[in-house]
Amino acid sequence: DHVGGLGALNKPAFPNAVVRVDKRDADYWLSKQEQEKAPADAKGFFQGAMDSVAAYASAGKFKPFEGSTQLVPGVRASSSYGHTPGHTTYVVESKGQKLVLMGDLLHSAEVQFEDPTVTIAFDTDNKAALAQRQAAFAEAAKQGYLFGAAHLPFPALGHIRAHGKGYEFYPVTYSIPR
Numbered sequence: 001d002h003v004g005g006l007g008a009l010n011k012p013a014f015p016n017a018v019v020r021v022d023k024r025d026a027d028y029w030l031s032k033q034e035q036e037k038a039p040a041d042a043k044g045f046f047q048g049a050m051d052s053v054a055a056y057a058s059a060g061k062f063k064p065f066e067g068s069t070q071l072v073p074g075v076r077a078s079s080s081y082g083h084t085p086g087h088t089t090y091v092v093e094s095k096g097q098k099l100v101l102m103g104d105l106l107h108s109a110e111v112q113f114e115d116p117t118v119t120i121a122f123d124t125d126n127k128a129a130l131a132q133r134q135a136a137f138a139e140a141a142k143q144g145y146l147f148g149a150a151h152l153p154f155p156a157l158g159h160i161r162a163h164g165k166g167y168e169f170y171p172v173t174y175s176i177p178r
C-alpha cells in the first residue's frame with residue numbers, strides 16, 4: 001500500500017534505497033494470478049505495486065521480510081495483518097523515544113478515532129483489520145507514544161487518549177520556519 005512514490009517502471013525515485021515489505025504482501029500484490037482473480041477496479045493496485053518495485057527488484061534492492069522482525073537498529077517491523085495480507089506497523093525507537101507508524105490501520109480520523117469498530121471496504125480482512133486497529137489504539141493511548149498514519153491529515157503525527165468508547169487525537173504542533 002502507498003507505493004506510488006517509489007518511482008515509475010525502470011526509474012526508481014530512490015536509487016540507493018532498499019525496499020522492504022512483508023513477504024505476504026509481496027506474494028499477494030506482485031502475483032499475476034492474484035491480479036487476474038481480483039475485481040476489475042482493484043487490478044490497478046496490483047499493477048501499481050508491480051511497476052513500483054520492478055526497478056528495485058532488478059537492481060537486487062527489493063528485500064521482503066517474514067513477519068515481525070528488526071529491520072535496522074532502531075526500526076522494527078511489527079505484523080498487523082488485516083488491511084492487506086502483509087500489513088505492517090513500523091516502530092522507530094531512539095534515545096528512549098518511540099514513534100509508531102501505523103500505515104493503514106485507520107482511514108478516517110473523523111470517524112475511526114471516535115468509533116474504531118468502523119471498517120473500510122478496502123480491507124482485505126475487515127475483522128483482522130478491526131482487531132489490529134483496536135489493539136494499536138489501546139496501546140498508543142496507554143503508553144502515550146507518538147504515532148503516525150498514512151491517512152491522517154497533515155502533519156499526520158500525534159498522540160491519542162481514551163475518550164468514551166473511542167479516542168481523541170492530538171496532532172503535534174508545527175510551524176513554518178522563518
Ligand SMILES: [Zn+2]
Pocket residue numbers: 001002104150151
Ligand atoms: Zn491507504
